[in-house]
Amino acid sequence: MKVDFTVNGKAVSVDVPPDMPLLWVLRETLHLPGTKFGCGVGQCGACTVHISGKATKSCQVHAEAAAGAKVVTIEGLSPSAQHPLQQAWRDLDVPDCGYCQGGQIMAAAALLATTPSPTDAQIDAAMNGNLCRCGTYLRIRQGIHRAAQVNNPTGKGGLLAEELAEELEPVL
Amino acid sequence: MSPLALDRRSFLRVSALAGGGLVIAAYLDPVSDMFAQGQGGRGGAPLVPGVFITIARDGRVTIIGKNPEIGQGIKTTLPMLIAEELDVDWSAVTVEQGDLDPKYGSQGAGGSTAVPQNWLPMRQVGAAARQMLVSAAASSWNVPEAELTTASGKVLHSTSKRSIGYGELADRALAMTPPDPASVKLKDPKDFKIIGKSTLGVDTPAIVVGKPLFSIDATVPGMLYAVFQRCPVFGGKVASANLDQIKAMPGVKDAFVVEGGTALNGLMGGVAVVADSWWLAQKARQQLNVTWNEGPTANDSSEAFAAKAKAMSTDAPGQMTRKDGDPDAALGGAAKVVEGAYFYPFLSHAPLEPMNATASYKDGKVEIWAGTQQPGSGRTLVAQTLGVQPSDVTIHMTRIGGCFGRRLANDYLAEAAWIAKVVGVPVHLQWTREDDMGHDQYRPAAFSFLKGGVDASGTLVAWKNHFVTFTLDGQRVTGSGAVTASEFPARFVPNYQLGTSMIQFGVPTGPMRAPGSNGIAFVMQSFIDELAHAGGQDPIAFRLALLSNPLIQAAPDPNAAGRGGGAGGAFAGGWDPSRMRGVLELVRDKSGGGKTKLPAGTAMGVAFHQSHAGFFAEVAEVSVDPAKKVRVNRVWVAADVGRQIVNPINAEAQIQSSIIDGMSQLMSYEITINKGRAMEGNYDEYEPVRISQAPKEIHVDFLLSDNNPTGLGEPALPPILPAIANAIFAATGQRIRTLPLAKSGYSWA
Numbered sequence: 060m061k062v063d064f065t066v067n068g069k070a071v072s073v074d075v076p077p078d079m080p081l082l083w084v085l086r087e088t089l090h091l092p093g094t095k096f097g098c099g100v101g102q103c104g105a106c107t108v109h110i111s112g113k114a115t116k117s118c119q120v121h122a123e124a125a126a127g128a129k130v131v132t133i134e135g136l137s138p139s140a141q142h143p144l145q146q147a148w149r150d151l152d153v154p155d156c157g158y159c160q161g162g163q164i165m166a167a168a169a170l171l172a173t174t175p176s177p178t179d180a181q182i183d184a185a186m187n188g189n190l191c192r193c194g195t196y197l198r199i200r201q202g203i204h205r206a207a208q209v210n211n212p213t214g215k216g217g218l219l220a221e222e223l224a225e226e227l228e229p230v231l
Numbered sequence: 232m233s234p235l236a237l238d239r240r241s242f243l244r245v246s247a248l249a250g251g252g253l254v255i256a257a258y259l260d261p262v263s264d265m266f267a268q269g270q271g272g273r274g275g276a277p278l279v280p281g282v283f284i285t286i287a288r289d290g291r292v293t294i295i296g297k298n299p300e301i302g303q304g305i306k307t308t309l310p311m312l313i314a315e316e317l318d319v320d321w322s323a324v325t326v327e328q329g330d331l332d333p334k335y336g337s338q339g340a341g342g343s344t345a346v347p348q349n350w351l352p353m354r355q356v357g358a359a360a361r362q363m364l365v366s367a368a369a370s371s372w373n374v375p376e377a378e379l380t381t382a383s384g385k386v387l388h389s390t391s392k393r394s395i396g397y398g399e400l401a402d403r404a405l406a407m408t409p410p411d412p413a414s415v416k417l418k419d420p421k422d423f424k425i426i427g428k429s430t431l432g433v434d435t436p437a438i439v440v441g442k443p444l445f446s447i448d449a450t451v452p453g454m455l456y457a458v459f460q461r462c463p464v465f466g467g468k469v470a471s472a473n474l475d476q477i478k479a480m481p482g483v484k485d486a487f488v489v490e491g492g493t494a495l496n497g498l499m500g501g502v503a504v505v506a507d508s509w510w511l512a513q514k515a516r517q518q519l520n521v522t523w524n525e526g527p528t529a530n531d532s533s534e535a536f537a538a539k540a541k542a543m544s545t546d547a548p549g550q551m552t553r554k555d556g557d558p559d560a561a562l563g564g565a566a567k568v569v570e571g572a573y574f575y576p577f578l579s580h581a582p583l584e585p586m587n588a589t590a591s592y593k594d595g596k597v598e599i600w601a602g603t604q605q606p607g608s609g610r611t612l613v614a615q616t617l618g619v620q621p622s623d624v625t626i627h628m629t630r631i632g633g634c635f636g637r638r639l640a641n642d643y644l645a646e647a648a649w650i651a652k653v654v655g656v657p658v659h660l661q662w663t664r665e666d667d668m669g670h671d672q673y674r675p676a677a678f679s680f681l682k683g684g685v686d687a688s689g690t691l692v693a694w695k696n697h698f699v700t701f702t703l704d705g706q707r708v709t710g711s712g713a714v715t716a717s718e719f720p721a722r723f724v725p726n727y728q729l730g731t732s733m734i735q736f737g738v739p740t741g742p743m744r745a746p747g748s749n750g751i752a753f754v755m756q757s758f759i760d761e762l763a764h765a766g767g768q769d770p771i772a773f774r775l776a777l778l779s780n781p782l783i784q785a786a787p788d789p790n791a792a793g794r795g796g797g798a799g800g801a802f803a804g805g806w807d808p809s810r811m812r813g814v815l816e817l818v819r820d821k822s823g824g825g826k827t828k829l830p831a832g833t834a835m836g837v838a839f840h841q842s843h844a845g846f847f848a849e850v851a852e853v854s855v856d857p858a859k860k861v862r863v864n865r866v867w868v869a870a871d872v873g874r875q876i877v878n879p880i881n882a883e884a885q886i887q888s889s890i891i892d893g894m895s896q897l898m899s900y901e902i903t904i905n906k907g908r909a910m911e912g913n914y915d916e917y918e919p920v921r922i923s924q925a926p927k928e929i930h931v932d933f934l935l936s937d938n939n940p941t942g943l944g945e946p947a948l949p950p951i952l953p954a955i956a957n958a959i960f961a962a963t964g965q966r967i968r969t970l971p972l973a974k975s976g977y978s979w980a
Contacts, residue, residue, distance in 0.1 A: 076481070076511065083510045087456075092448040093441015095632070097583045098664040102914040105583055133441035145439040152431050152880050155888055156302025157438035158445060158583045158632030183923035190914060192583045192633045193302050194891025195884065196925035 064128045066091065067135025077123035082106040084122050085132060093133035093161045097190070104189030107162035108132050114169035116188070133161035136168060143206035144168055153202045155193035163189050167203050176207045243359050243409035245401075251288030253401035256334075257356040282356050283329070284313065288398040290384045292317070292324045297335040298345060299604055300328065300434065301634040302888075303944045304881040305345045307433050309353055311877060315425040316357030316418060319384040319397070326433045331606040331626035338628070340604045341639055341742065343843035343942025346877060350940050355412040362410045367403035368395055420875065429880035434630060446629040449589040449600035451657040455484055456509035457650045458516045459660060461501040461670050464525040464907035465737055466493065468500035472521040477504060480518065482511030485654050489646075495703070495739035496672055498616050498645040505654050509661050528737025529907040533676070536904070537574070539734050540678040540699040544572070548697050548730025553716035555783050556726035558682075561693035565684025567765045571758055573681065575750040575970045576901035578674035579909070580743055581917060584632025585667040588647035591657035592617070597624045597648050602631030602638060609641035616645040617652055624648075635892070636742040640672045665912040672741030673902055673909075675701055675712035679754045689766030691759075691777055693726040701740070702733040709736070711746040717806065719755055719841065722783045738904060744892060745945040748842035752949030753897075753956065753970065756838035760957045761966060770837050770957065771819050778808045778815070806841055810871045813934050814848040815839055818869035821932055822850040832856060833864070836958030838950040845946030846871040846934075849890075853958035860980035861898070861972070863955060865928045866890055868947060873940035876933055882943050886931050889947035895919045897952045899973045924979040 060077045063070065066089060073088045080099075085091045085108070097105035099118050106117040109131040117130075136142050144164050147153075154160045163186070170177055170185040177185070182203050191199065244256045285293040294313055300306040310326045329335050361381055368386035369376040372393060380387045387394045420426070437444055462468065469488045477486040483506045491500035502521055506512035562568055588601035597619060603609045606626045614621040631638060647660035662670075677700045684693040700712040714729065721727055743749060763773035815837075819825065822835060829835070832855055839848040852865045868886050876882045899918040903910040911917045956967040959977075969975060 075508075076514075079508070079510045083508065087508055087510075090450075091441075092443040095445075095583075096447065096585070096661070098914050100664070100913050100915065103583060133439075136440075140436070140440045148439045149431060149435055152429070152435055152884070154302075154432065154435055154438045155304075155884055156583070156631060156633045157432075157434065160438050161441045164439060179927070186922045190583065190919050190921065192581065192635075192892075192919055194888040194920065194925070196891060196920075196922040197887055197929060198884070199922060 060123060062122050062126050064125045064130060066130045067132060073122070075122045077121060079122045081108070081117040081120040081122060081125050081130070084125070085117060085130075091132050091134050095158055095161060097159070102190070103159070104166060105159050105162045107165040107189060109165060109169055112169065112172060114166045133165055136164065142168065143209040144171070144202065146209065147202040147205040150205060151198050151202050153195055153198040155195055159189060159191045163191065163199055167199070167206070170203070171207060171210060175210055177203065243356070243363065245363060245404050245407070247401050247405060248285055248287065251401065252286050252398040253404055255284040255286070255360045257282040257284075257359070282313065282353070283335075284317070284360060286384070286397045288396070290323055290396045290398050292319050292384065294324060294326050295329040295335070296326050297329045297338050299338065299340040299602065299606065299628055299631060301340050301602070301604060301631040301638070303340065303345070303885065304432055304878060305340065307430055308877050308881065309345065309349050310433070311425050311430055312349060312353035313357040315423055316354045317361050318381040321425050321430065323384055328628055328630070330628055331610060338606055340634065341636065343845070343944045343946060345942060347844060347939060347941045354417055355415055358415045358417050359410050359412050362415055363404050363407045364397050364400050366407045367400040370407075371395070371400070371403050426877055427875060427879065430878050432881065444630040445584055445632050446589065446600055446602040447584055447587050447632070447661065449629060449659065451589055451591060451600070454589065454657040454659055455505050455507060455654065456512050457503055457505045457647070457658045457660045458509070458512045458663070459489070459501050459503050459646050459650065459666070460516055460519055460521065461499050461666070462523045462525065463669065464523065464529045465495050465670070465739055466499060466528070467523045467525040469502060470522040470524050472502050472519060474502070477515050477519060480511070480515040482506040482508055483515045486515070487653060489649060492616070496640040496642055496741065497612060498642065498649055503650045503653070505650065505658060509659070513663065525907060526737070531736050531738065531904050531907045533576070533904045536676065536734055536736065537678070543699055543732045543734070544678070544680040544697050546732070549732040550730065552698070552714070552729040552731045553721055554728045555721070555724070558693045558695045558726040558728040561726035562682055562684045562695070565692055566687040568682060568684045569758075569761050569765045571681045571761060571966070571968050573679040573754040573757065573968045575677060575753060577676045577738065577904065578743060578896060578900050579668045579671040579902050579911070579917060580635040580637035581668060581914070581919065582633030582635055582637055585664055586637070586643035586662040587660060588644045589657065589659045590644070590647035590651040592648065592652040592655070595619055595623055598627070599625065599644055599648060600627045600629060601644050601647070602629045603641055603644060604634050604636070604638040605641065609644045612641045612645050613648045617648055635744045636746065637671060639742055664914070668902070668912050668917060669909045671902070671909070672710070672739045674743035674746070674749065675709050675740040677712065677750055681754070681758050683758060683762045685762055685766035689768045689773070691720070691724055691762055691766075694720060694724045695728045697730045697732065699732045699734065701736045701738070703737065705735055708733060709740045711740055711742045713747065714751050715747065718751060719806070720759065720777060722806070723777050723780045725783070737907060744889070745842050745948045748840060748949040749896070752838065752840040753952040756840065756950065756953035757956050757967065760836070760953070760960065769825065771815060771825065774837070774839065775812055775815060778812045782808065807846070810846040810936055811839055811841060811848070813936065814846050814869040814871050817932055817934050818848040818850050818867050821869065821930060822852070822867040832962055834958050834961035836954045836956065836961055838953035838957060840949040841946070842949055843946045844872070844941035845943065847946050847950050849950040849954045851951065851954040851958045853955055853962060854980070855959055855962045856980065859977045861959065861977050862980035863894060863926045865930070866926050866951065867930045867932070869932050869934060870947065871934040871936050872943060872946070873938040874935050875940045877940060882933075883931050885943040886947040887929050889945070890929050890951050891920050891925055893948045893951035894924070894955065897955055897970060897972055898977065898979060899971050901971050901974070920979075
C-alpha cells in the first residue's frame with residue numbers, strides 16, 4: 060500500500076506491505092541504515108526512532124500506522140551532527156562496537172526533550188529498553204548528564220556541582 | 232629476543248605515491264600471530280607485509296587497519312602505536328579498514344592478542360620509517376643525521392632552522408636502506424605523545440550519526456534478501472518442504488532446499504527463501520512447512536546431560552588430567568572437608584548485530600561483504616563449500632556489531648555465498664535474533680564435582696575435581712570445553728587432582744570471550760571461597776596465603792590445544808604468583824581493606840583469575856534483599872597487563888564491558904537444550920543486563936608491572952562472576968553453585 064509520512068523533515072511516499080515494520084521501510088526502502096535490527100520484538104531498542112518526538116521502537120510499528128507521522132532517525136537528529144548527545148558521545152567515546160548507539164542516542168534525546176536535567180534514576184527508567192551488549196551503560200549515563208549540562212547550563216540535574224565540574228573536564 | 236629477526240632489507244619497502252608522497256609497506260614476521268599458527272608455524276614462514284602507511288605530500292598520514300574491528304578498539308590502538316614512533320600528530324592520521332588481502336598477512340580478532348603481538352612490531356615499523364625519513368633529509372641537506380630531530384610529521388634541523396614535511400621526502404626516501412628494526416631507537420615512554428593518552432575511537436564520529444559501517448548496512452546493486460531456515464536440531468537435514476506454496480508468496484523470488492554438510496560450524500541443511508525485501512522473505516518463511524530428518528542427537532537435553540553427569544561423578548574419571556601428591560589421603564587427614572557440585576550452562580554469544588552477510592557469485596568468483604573475526608578461515612570455508620579456489624573469494628571487511636567469539640565461525644558467510652550462487656544475483660542473508668540464538672557455537676556447559684580439605688590451621692591441603700564436559704566425536708573434548716592441567720589452583724595445592732569425563736552430544740560449541748576461563752573461574756574461585764570460610768579464614772588472606780605456596784612443577788597438558796581462542800596460546804604468559812598477589816593486594820586496599828562498615832544484606836566478595844596473560848583481582852559490593860533481589864553497588868578491578876596502557880579510555884571501556892557481560896552470565900544467561908535444540912530464542916528469554924541493573928561505579932586500577940603490555944578484551948570477565956557470587960554468600964549465607972542465579976530464584980533489584 061502507499062504510505063505518506065515525513066522522515067527527518069522530508070515528505071516521503073512509499074509503496075510497501077501494510078504490515079511491514081517501519082524499521083525495514085527505513086532501512087531498505089528509504090536507505091536510512093542508522094536504525095538497526097537487533098531483535099525484531101521490541102526488546103533491544105536498536106531500532107529506536109522518534110515519532111512525533113517520542114522514542115519509539117520502529118520494529119513494532121507497522122508501515123500503515125506510520126501514515127502521516129513525523130519520523131526522525133539518527134541520521135536526522137542534527138543536520139550538523141552537533142546535537143549535545145552526539146558531542147557528549149564523542150567527548151566520552153561512549154561506543155564500543157557502536158551497533159546500539161544510534162538507538163541509545165535517540166532514546167536519550169527524547170528523554171532530554173522532556174526532562175532537561177535527568178537524575179540517574181530517570182535516565183535508567185528512560186533507557187531501560189535499550190540494550191547494549193558491550194555494556195557501555197556507565198558512559199551512556201555520563202554522556203546524558205554531560206549533554207544535559209550543555210543544554211541546560213544552569214540546571215543541577217542529578218549531579219552535585221563538584222561532580223559536574225569533574226564531568227565536564229575534557230576527557231579526550 | 233627480537234620478534235623481528237628479519238632480513239633488514241625486506242623489512243620496510245618504500246615506494247612513491249602517485250601525486251606525491253610515499254607509501255611504506257612493513258613486512259612482519261607472522262610467527263607471533265595466533266591466526267597464522269599451523270600455517271607455517273614458528274620460523275620458516277615467508278615474511279608478509281602487515282602494515283601499510285601512506286604519507287601524502289601535504290602530510291596527511293593514512294594507516295590501513297588490517298584486523299577486524301569488533302568493538303575492542305583495535306582500529307584505533309594499532310595505528311596509535313605506529314603514529315607515536317613515526318612522530319606524526321594523531322590529528323593528521325586517517326585510518327582505513329583493509330579488506331581481506333594476503334598482502335596484509337594474517338587478519339583476525341580474538342584471544343586478546345593484538346596488543347601483545349603488536350606492541351613492539353608496530354612501534355618498530357613507525358620508528359624505522361621515521362629513521363628512513365631522517366636519513367633522507369640528512370642526505371638532502373648534507374648534514375649529519377645526529378643534528379636532525381622530528382616532530383609533527385616533519386624533519387627539523389635546528390641549526391639552520393630548516394624543516395621539511397615527511398611527504399616531501401618521498402624521492403630521497405626511496406633510495407634509503409631500511410634500518411634494522413631490532414636496533415632502531417624507540418622513544419623513551421616519557422616522551423610519548425599518543426600512547427597512554429585517551430584517544431577517540433576512529434569510527435565514533437560516524438557511529439553517532441548513523442553512518443553505514445556494519446555488514447548489515449552493505450548494499451550491492453540488484454541485491455535480493457534471503458532468510459535461511461536451518462533444522463532446529465543441529466545438523467539435521469530437510470526431508471521435504473512446501474516450496475511451491477512459498478514460491479507463490481508475495482515478493483518471493485525463489486525458495487529451495489540446501490542439502491548442507493556435516494560440520495556444525497559450516498553450511499548446514501535447511502531451506503532458503505529469497506525475496507525482494509527482507510520482510511517478505513521472512514513472512515514467507517513463517518509459512519514454511521518442513522519435514523526434517525533430525526538425526527541422531529534429537530533426544531539431547533540439558534536435563535539428561537545433568538543426570539548423566541551426576542551418574543558419572545561417582546565413577547572414576549575417563550581421563551586423569553592431573554594428579555599431584557595423594558589427594559585421597561590428604562582429604563582423609565584434613566580437619567575439614569567440603570564437597571560441592573558446580574554447574575555452568577551453555578551460553579549464546581548474542582551479539583546485538585545478528586549474523587548476516589552479503590554475497591555475490593559470478594563466473595566462479597565470489598565476493599562477500601561481512602563482519603568476521605577470522606576472514607581468512609571464512610575464505611577457506613566459502614571456497615570449500617562452493618568448490619572454488621580460495622583465490623576466487625574476495626572478502627570485504629566491515630565494522631562488526633559485537634562478536635564475543637561468535638564470529639570466529641563463518642557459517643553465515645558460507646550460507647550467503649551458497650544462496651547467491653543458486654539464485655545468480657547478489658544476496659543479503661540476514662539472520663533473525665531467533666536464528667542467532669538457535670544456531671550459535673555455544674560456550675559449552677560443564678559440571679564440576681569438587682572435594683577440598685583444609686588442615687587445623689586453615690591451610691588448603693587437598694583439592695579434587697571430577698570435571699564433566701562434552702564430546703562430539705567420543706574422542707576429544709568439544710571446542711572450548713576443556714579445563715587444562717595448569718588451571719589454578721593446580722600447582723599451588725600439594726595434593727591436587729583433576730579428572731575429566733565426557734558426555735557425548737550434538738551441540739556446536741566454540742570460544743566465547745575468555746574461553747576456557749569464563750566458566751571455570753566461577754567454579755574455582757567460588758570453591759576456594761568455600762574452603763576459606765570452612766577454615767575460618769579471611770577470603771583475601773586465604774587467597775594470598777595460597778598464592779605464596781611453593782609452585783609445583785607443571786605436568787604435561789593433554790588438553791592444552793582444546794582450549795581454543797588463544798587462552799592457552801602463545802600469549803597466555805607465565806602464571807606469576809607475585810603479579811596475582813599484587814593485584815589482589817591492590818584491590819583489597821582500593822575496596823577499603825575489608826574494613827568498610829556495610830548494612831545487613833550488603834557485603835563484598837572477591838575473586839581473581841589469570842587469562843590471556845592478564846592478572847585480574849576484583850571485588851564486588853552487593854546488596855541482596857529477602858526476596859533475593861540483587862544489586863551490584865560497586866565493583867573494584869585491579870589489573871596487571873604490563874607497563875603501559877595504550878589507550879586508557881578504551882582500556883577502561885573494555886573492563887566495564889567485561890563486568891557487565893559477566894553479570895549477564897551470572898544472573899540470567901542459559902541456553903537450555905531440549906529435543907536436540909536450543910530452547911531460548913530472543914532477549915526476553917536470554918536477558919542481558921540493562922542500564923538500571925548496571926553498577927553505579929566500576930573502579931579500575933592498573934598495576935603497572937615491568938612486563939610487555941597485553942590485551943584487555945577478555946581477562947577482566949572471568950573473576951566478576953565468582954566475586955559477586957561470593958558477595959552473595961557473605962551477605963546471605965547462601966552459596967551459589969549453579970548458574971545462572973535466576974534458576975535459584977534471584978533477580979536484579
